[in-house]
Amino acid sequence: MGDTSVSRLFIIYGAVICSLGAPIRCNAQQPPSVYAITHAKIVTLTGRPIEDGTLIIKDGKIAAVGAGVDVPAGAQIIDGKGLQVYPGLFDPVTQMGVSEIGAVSATVDSSETGAYNPDVIAATAVLPSSQHIPVTRAAGITEVLAVPGSGGFDFSGNRSVIGGQASAFHLAGWTMEDMQIKRSVAMVLNWPQIQTRTFDFATFTRKEKPYADAKQEYEKQVNELTDLMDRARHYAQAIGHGGPSDFERDVKLEALAPVVRGQLPMLVFANHARDIRNAVEFCEKQKLKMILAGGAEAYKVKDLLRSRGIPVVLGPVLSNPDEEDDPYDRMLSQPAELSQAGVKFAIGSFDNSFARRLGQNAANAISHGLSYDEGLKAVTLYPAQIFGLADQFGTLETGKTANVIVTNGDPLELTTDVKYLFIKGQLTSTDNKQKRLYEKYLNRPKP
Amino acid sequence: MNIRCAIVYATLFATLLASTLSRATPPPLDANPVILIQNATILTVSHGTMENGSILIKDGKIAEVGPSIKAPAGARVIDAAGQFVMPGIIDCHSHIAIEGGVNEGSVSVSSIANIAEVLDSEDVDIYRDLAGGVTTANILHGSANAIGGQTIVIKLRWGQPASKLPFEGAVPGIKFALGENPKRSNFSIPGQPKRYPATRMGVEETIRGAFTEARDYKNSWEAYRKRVSAGEKNVLPPRRDLRLEPLVEVLDGKRYVHAHCYREDEILMLLRVAKEFGFKVRTLQHVLEGYKVADEIAAAGVGASTFSDWWAYKVEAYDAIPYNTALLTKRGVVVSVNSDDAAEATHLNQEAAKAMKFGGLTHDEALKLVTINPAMQLGIEKRVGSIDVGKDADLVIYNHDPLSAYAVAQKTIVDGRVLFDRDKDIADRAALEKEKQDLLAKEKKAEAKKPDEKKPDTSKKPENKPEVKPDDKPKPPSNAVKRDSGEDTTASRTGGAQ
Numbered sequence: 001m002g003d004t005s006v007s008r009l010f011i012i013y014g015a016v017i018c019s020l021g022a023p024i025r026c027n028a029q030q031p032p033s034v035y036a037i038t039h040a041k042i043v044t045l046t047g048r049p050i051e052d053g054t055l056i057i058k059d060g061k062i063a064a065v066g067a068g069v070d071v072p073a074g075a076q077i078i079d080g081k082g083l084q085v086y087p088g089l090f091d092p093v094t095q096m097g098v099s100e101i102g103a104v105s106a107t108v109d110s111s112e113t114g115a116y117n118p119d120v121i122a123a124t125a126v127l128p129s130s131q132h133i134p135v136t137r138a139a140g141i142t143e144v145l146a147v148p149g150s151g152g153f154d155f156s157g158n159r160s161v162i163g164g165q166a167s168a169f170h171l172a173g174w175t176m177e178d179m180q181i182k183r184s185v186a187m188v189l190n191w192p193q194i195q196t197r198t199f200d201f202a203t204f205t206r207k208e209k210p211y212a213d214a215k216q217e218y219e220k221q222v223n224e225l226t227d228l229m230d231r232a233r234h235y236a237q238a239i240g241h242g243g244p245s246d247f248e249r250d251v252k253l254e255a256l257a258p259v260v261r262g263q264l265p266m267l268v269f270a271n272h273a274r275d276i277r278n279a280v281e282f283c284e285k286q287k288l289k290m291i292l293a294g295g296a297e298a299y300k301v302k303d304l305l306r307s308r309g310i311p312v313v314l315g316p317v318l319s320n321p322d323e324e325d326d327p328y329d330r331m332l333s334q335p336a337e338l339s340q341a342g343v344k345f346a347i348g349s350f351d352n353s354f355a356r357r358l359g360q361n362a363a364n365a366i367s368h369g370l371s372y373d374e375g376l377k378a379v380t381l382y383p384a385q386i387f388g389l390a391d392q393f394g395t396l397e398t399g400k401t402a403n404v405i406v407t408n409g410d411p412l413e414l415t416t417d418v419k420y421l422f423i424k425g426q427l428t429s430t431d432n433k434q435k436r437l438y439e440k441y442l443n444r445p446k447p
Numbered sequence: 448m449n450i451r452c453a454i455v456y457a458t459l460f461a462t463l464l465a466s467t468l469s470r471a472t473p474p475p476l477d478a479n480p481v482i483l484i485q486n487a488t489i490l491t492v493s494h495g496t497m498e499n500g501s502i503l504i505k506d507g508k509i510a511e512v513g514p515s516i517k518a519p520a521g522a523r524v525i526d527a528a529g530q531f532v533m534p535g536i537i538d539c540h541s542h543i544a545i546e547g548g549v550n551e552g553s554v555s556v557s558s559i560a561n562i563a564e565v566l567d568s569e570d571v572d573i574y575r576d577l578a579g580g581v582t583t584a585n586i587l588h589g590s591a592n593a594i595g596g597q598t599i600v601i602k603l604r605w606g607q608p609a610s611k612l613p614f615e616g617a618v619p620g621i622k623f624a625l626g627e628n629p630k631r632s633n634f635s636i637p638g639q640p641k642r643y644p645a646t647r648m649g650v651e652e653t654i655r656g657a658f659t660e661a662r663d664y665k666n667s668w669e670a671y672r673k674r675v676s677a678g679e680k681n682v683l684p685p686r687r688d689l690r691l692e693p694l695v696e697v698l699d700g701k702r703y704v705h706a707h708c709y710r711e712d713e714i715l716m717l718l719r720v721a722k723e724f725g726f727k728v729r730t731l732q733h734v735l736e737g738y739k740v741a742d743e744i745a746a747a748g749v750g751a752s753t754f755s756d757w758w759a760y761k762v763e764a765y766d767a768i769p770y771n772t773a774l775l776t777k778r779g780v781v782v783s784v785n786s787d788d789a790a791e792a793t794h795l796n797q798e799a800a801k802a803m804k805f806g807g808l809t810h811d812e813a814l815k816l817v818t819i820n821p822a823m824q825l826g827i828e829k830r831v832g833s834i835d836v837g838k839d840a841d842l843v844i845y846n847h848d849p850l851s852a853y854a855v856a857q858k859t860i861v862d863g864r865v866l867f868d869r870d871k872d873i874a875d876r877a878a879l880e881k882e883k884q885d886l887l888a889k890e891k892k893a894e895a896k897k898p899d900e901k902k903p904d905t906s907k908k909p910e911n912k913p914e915v916k917p918d919d920k921p922k923p924p925s926n927a928v929k930r931d932s933g934e935d936t937t938a939s940r941t942g943g944a945q
Contacts, residue, residue, distance in 0.1 A: 328578045353756075360797065437766060438805075
């Protein structure tokens with residue numbers, strides 16, 4: 001998919017995207033391209049909130065933001081009195097669009113079979129009409145990453161080591177061309193674990209194996225991985241030198257070329273401290289740009305992560321710790337601990353159905369010691385920065401893509417409603433399947 | 448992990464657990480502390496909110512609730528200025544405190560199994576859920592069977608033995624399950640034939656079949672008793688059937704039916720079957736499509752215990768809506784929000800709050816979803832579920848309005864005893880960590896020493912020493928492994944039994 005066709009489609013579909021949006025003020029032929037949100041409290045995340053501010057959206061971008069900003073002629077005005085404006089939330093790990101109903105394999109395209117699939121790309125299998133997308137954006141989430149193979153297993157329970165490439169996209173649009181932010185933002189690596197206890201899907205039983213065997217298997221996997229990366233490095237060098245006829249094409253190695261060149265980060269899923277240390281060592285040796293994902297025990301290796309400048313995408317903080325003797329609030333207090341240690345992190349839902357709990361997760365990190373500012377940034381600016389998209393997302397600044405939410409309160413609080421939602425500068429509906437079912441059955445006559 | 452290592456681990460774990468226990472060990476049972484909570488915002492649930500109120504706790508009960516209560520001599524005073532007190536949270540669907548598996552999946556009617564026999568009072572999830580404000584939980588089997596096992600209501604009396612966990616006088620229950628799980632849609636065991644039932648039709652017939660048997664069984668016992676009381680001699684009693692006895696209790700209204708269900712059709716199916724056999728369904732569990740048949744559920748007088756916002760994990764959850772709670776409430780159904788999961792239980796207050804956003808329940812109505820409503824569903828509303836004089840002193844103190852994502856439980860009180868205290872928990876951590884490290888060091892030392900322990904023979908008999916050949920040297924520990932955490936990582940988190 002070349003860039004030209006993408007931008008051409010942007011123009012074509014941009015014209016009609018608003019019919020996805022609220023019927024109000026939206027005209028299928030000529031959507032207003034200029035909006036002014038006035039008299040709102042604007043939380044830009046670049047400094048102090050503007051108490052009585054105006055935000056101008058023009059041609060999909062934030063055109064101006066501030067206290068004394070003039071409203072351009074012809075702008076659609078949204079009275080923001082009593083309302084608050086924030087950048088849309090950014091969920092950095094989901095299976096949005098690539099998994100519809102978890103239990104039904106026919107609707108799940110998130111994990112390819114086989115252990116090494118660097119060439120598969122999430123964007124290919126994102127279903128734009130997935131019911132998850134409107135449900136999730138109603139929670140104020142405007143862009144996400146779909147991450148393939150991130151569970152470490154395919155649907156049959158087979159091990160996945162390199163899961164494929166994660167894609168970033170807007171939560172609105174008719175086609176992927178419409179929605180796509182960046183087709184490939186990271187390569188997924190499930191760091192191999194020394195597993196003595198496994199679940200055998202073939203017999204549906206738990207299996208135990210001796211530690212020595214598990215370790216041997218682990219080492220075999222790491223060797224395989226090392227070998228693959230070495231081959232990719234040689235392959236990348238070959239592409240750089242001779243002509244195409246000088247070497248045999250290999251799609252998997254080709255997909256890894258940007259990774260070994262350090263252009264595409266490796267999103268490494270690991271939870272235990274030992275695994276994280278081993279993964280860091282591996283990425284360092286291989287000269288890969290590493291982003292840690294999961295990181296349940298990141299706090300144990302915080303100094304290592306800080307000193308190497310490795311950012312973390314934490315899983316949901318609303319979860320219990322793995323170890324029985326861990327403090328009960330270990331997962332809740334970890335973000336504050338990482339923040340204090342100077343480790344850069346974002347929070348992800350690692351899910352589809354629970355993506356709408358993203359704000360709730362951030363709030364719970366805040367109630368356990370993280371500053372409000374850092375908590376909000378962990379679901380807006382930091383994911384954008386970690387995946388190299390901060391020039392477009394994460395704050396309300398002139399020139400950035402207008403993914404903006406207008407709320408009646410703190411976007412992380414449980415009872416807050418998103419009143420207006422803009423994606424690529426278009427007023428986009430928060431209507432969804434669940435709201436429609438509610439209204440339908442609310443009006444069901446008495447039997 | 449080899450066996451030796453496993454044993455070391457088990458011992459270590461037991462020791463660590465013992466130390467965890469010490470963190471929350473309540474005062475001895477004979478000591479009934481008098482506690483006065485002062486200056487709190489009291490969310491009574493039964494009669495509104497009281498600002499700057501006090502609660503006096505005596506003999507494990509709420510002795511007094513009022514604007515200002517004088518502290519009796521010797522009372523422990525808890526200053527809750529700026530804090531909120533609410534009744535302890537009641538989780539109507541929990542799988543904590545269960546030793547071993549939660550499903551007896553071999554048969555479609557497993558009413559012979561009883562959760563009361565496998566209560567595990569040392570499950571750390573009891574403590575974690577307490578720390579999330581839960582004081583009472585309905586402990587259920589999984590959903591592998593159309594008619595599942597016998598269930599029990601417990602109080603989270605952390606630190607006490609399993610025999611002390613059951614909620615005295617609470618009516619025991621039985622788990623039913625409809626839909627995808629009992630018909631085993633989402634998994635099959637290779638090499639094994641499909642178990643009956645495999646359809647929703649078969650689920651109905653499994654239940655009808657069992658209750659037909661139970662009705663006959665009940666009649667045969669009644670006939671027997673009649674003949675005996677009429678003075679007939681030498682009457683042989685019917686053969687006892689432990690599988691049918693719980694179902695007879697259901698027919699007699701002595702055992703509550705908690706039925707796992709999702710789809711509108713299966714909900715109505717169960718209500719029809721219950722009517723046919725003359726028993727009542729106490730609660731519909733999950734009941735994610737309950738909103739589609741809210742009037743029918745209300746008319747049947749059946750409670751609904753649901754999730755706040757779970758959906759799409761399987762087909763029967765695809766039409767789930769977070770408005771379910773509010774819509775059912777508005778149609779007159781007693782609704783509770785449950786966890787089905789130990790971690791979810793730690794924030795049920797937050798899950799209840801979502802019904803204000805989705806469907807516009809009031810603050811009071813939302814609070815009821817995790818307090819008096821589940822109490823009513825479990826038939827324990829005279830004891831717990833609201834802050835009223837005479838009720839059990841089961842309370843949670845939060846630092847904020849508990850219906851906020853920023854609320855953190857500070858203290859949880861069960862039967863008038865503070866079983867969770869956040870400040871104390873945090874203060875004790877350094878000592879616990881030290882204890883753990885000391886134990887690990889001790890273990891390491893013991894392992895390092897082990898080879899030497901074989902030596903005494905030789906050291907006692909120095910004359911043998913020269914005979915020791917190099918190959919006889921004790922081998923170094925084969926498992927010189929790092930054990931910072933998890934070589935025994937499980938493949939997946941427990942997905943509950945939803």
